Amino acid sequence: EDQVTQSPEALRLQEGESSSLNCSYTVSGLRGLFWYRQDPGKGPEFLFTLYSAGEEKEKERLKATLTKKESFLHITAPKPEDSATYLCAVARWGAGNMLTFGGGTRLMVKP
């Protein structure tokens, strides 16, 4: 069974204090790993898809990396507007388009 574990569950940062969110996964035949941002009361917003170990993607202050066991979402010099819940999900070959989600990391950035 596919498993996705995100840590920490919650993270408080000061504005400008860089940090990383972790997503550990167990899946037989990774098709893709996805990062989403979710603001309170809204649907998840797509950030990145990573397909193979060693791959990295960047968008503004966010950088996602992937190994064979985990993914990191690095946040450089965060701003209060980066406060949100960040969700990680995996798709497995042979499972159609199904995603298995982690529990998310709730990020709060204080000014």
Place this chain on the structure above:
Amino acid sequence: DAMVIQNPRYQVTQFGKPVTLSCSQTLNHNVMYWYQQKSSQAPKLLFHYYDKDFNNEADTPDNFQSRRPNTSFCFLDIRSPGLGDAAMYLCATSSTGPTIGYTFGSGTRLTVV
């Protein structure tokens, strides 16, 4: 802009009174999903449609039903809502190409009173 639209954004229903949530898409994706998300939890897949083929998750309660009359629309019917069904309901779509692209709607927040 192509998108996934859910209506209503907020729904209040009485205990045991049937309720329907709707989802429409302009992406022409052939797969549509319904997820249930409770506070501070991961989204949980209820069911999905691959074109007109309905796929129910094994642990989705019988109280939850779905209809997809055409490519653009999908409905979630809760026949007899209980207090435990209060949650955010998310609709998502995806294509079936080599790269998976999920697009989520903004969700419907269901309150059961």
